[in-house]
Amino acid sequence: MGSAKPGGKILILAEDACAYPGADATGQGHMSYPADTYILRVKASVLFPEHFYLDCFDKGIAGIIIMSCGAETPYPGAYDALARRIDRVYALMKERGLDIRRLRLTAICTVCTRAFLKEVQQMHDLVSPLGPPGSERPAAA
């Protein structure tokens, strides 16, 4: 599939209880996806403050996919708190002229291999033409 070069790197925050095993299941099925993706295993994405995402973009990460457990998180209330935080991150991204599509909040289950592939491919397809963060025009948001 895609190459790691054109669009920049995609960071995936994959929650340990759902999306990370989902990514493993994708691998177990030998289902290929773009290699510009770097999965970080996290207990819950609610851990990351707003500045973490902005810092990632500053460092050159082209896209971030938060693969949460959604409403089925083992930490009751975590998803709602996360969703509210991501809204705030979107506002900050707009202020900086970053295309908010670079950050995506999704829910991926332990067997959601198709959804995993779709999310990765969509982000890859987005960041490839978009280029590194900051290269878009402010109006893009």
Add this chain to the structure above:
Amino acid sequence: MVKKKKSLASPEPTPGGKVGVYVCHCGGNISDAVDVEQVCAQARRVPGVVVARDNMFMCSDPGQEMIIEDLKSGLVERVVVASCSPSLHETTFRNALVRAGGNPYVYEHANLREQVSWVHHGPEATAKATRLVAAAAAKAAQLKPLDPIRVEVRPRALVIGGGMAGLKAALELAERGQAVVLVEKSPFLGGQVAQLQELAPGGETAAAVIGELAGAVLQHPAITVYTCAQVEGFEGYIGNFKLKITRTSPESAEYSEKLERLSQSGCGPGEYVPFVGLMPAAIPESREEIDLEAGVIILATGMRPYQPRQGEYGYKDFPEVVTLPEFIRALAAAPAAGDTLVLHGRHIRGAALIHCVGSRQIPGIHEENPGGYLNEYCSRTCCAAILHAANLIKERHPQTKFFDFYRDIRTYGRGQEELYTRAAANQVLFFRFEAGEEPQILQNPDAKGSPLLVRVKDVLTFGEELEVPVDLVVLAVGQEPNNISDLVEKMKIPVGADRFLQEVHPKLRPVELSVAGILLAGTCQAPFGVGEACAAAGAAAVKAAAILSRGYVELDPFVAEVDLSKCTGTGACVEACLADGALAMVEMEVGGQKVQRARVNPVMCLGCGACVAVCPENAINIQGWTLKQFESMVDMIVSDEYLEQA
């Protein structure tokens, strides 16, 4: 109650360094796609890495010995293994660190098989593997030894629910020498199984299985049973749950029919009554309160059959339309022999069976239930149950015809496919319908014929519209979880989108909830057959017994930790905390002044990190998963420095 275990690490690793990287070929699974030698070569250039080695199978004894020797010699103090998924071998390698006399938590895992070599090929696979290893090394360099959280355990289990799963769990625990308290909301034991007669697919009677199980529970000296009992107060954590149980006389109408049936049966306490269950003790005359301490809790709160809306398949519009549980109850009063089944004095010449009622509901196609939800799941037991009933009747009353209307037949388990085959041999006639084109139940205009008509667009005859006159329609209703919102709220336990309780992991930790010490048994988790519910109950009981018999538990130390040198006492973390009692502001003396600072109760902390994100000073972190560690991982993912020098 909570003790810090003696540190496993000695001596303390050097801050920020001496990382050993061990890359596995996985017998070619990794090295066929990833240039392992190149990964090692580049890993050696990552700051903090002192050695990078490879092995055909790192999980093999020689592979692990390689790590152990490097640790023992003092060459390395922190370890990164780059191999298959951590779900397979993270524990293996942590244990290797312990065998080397080290701390198991100065370990990080890089997933090069499931997330690299099995999904990428060529140079990009090696490049990605290198960055993931570098990221893992960057995290490992910052890891510090952690001590497991040791919690003493109260030597008692509480089982909530007196159906099959609850009874089975209680008995299994008691037979392992554990004290058990079983709490049942209703006056009866036996749960929904007591509403059945013969159980599919084997044909055992509900009376026999409940009688045997409940009898053994009631006779066991280690089990205390409270019926008419509910959990009103809950606090604590694994090993030390404190509960307030109240026993009250049930509301007048709630169980009046069952109590009436019990009274008519002439049976006394401890005797099984069909469609009632087994009442072990008299109903309390006044409110009783029981304070209880337990080390573990098993939830066996069960399910209820789906109750169709009025008009759904003609339910309650036509008296001849009944649910399967209602049909089973009517059968019990029917003559056991005769060419034709007779129900309530009516000869049943033809009966329609309709599958997937209240199950596999599709958004946009099916009407939402009164609570505004759809049951999108398959209830898994209804196909077998209704075909079992059809076979039973057909073999007793050969002149009664059965017409089976299904979307899919899901007789999935052992002995169940035989039910389907037997139904076909018994000349049950099958019709298949599509979702959204469910059979319609109409009044038969032919007053001399059967009272109802079932109209269906039959997939098996390529969409032909058929009308079948019948005397009875039986709806194979699915399973829904009992409403335990009060327990969910009190215990802060996760509920899935399907409203069943949500286990930590469906395969790897199938009877555990994310709240440590609370386990799942039976149909509160998902639709199960009786056998499956008992298997789950057995698993939960063994898990609970293991905790109780050890006398203490050691929890992973991945919980929040406050850095008092940074904490300014904003209280934001306490406000953001998702677990009651995990974080609190307490008064303490800092620099000679009394100040408010955050304090973590490590046993109550879920380790989610909701507190981490809101601290303006980053004074609180999850041990082993700190924000700085993640930031360093990102740094290594974006950095090209170590690549350029390779």
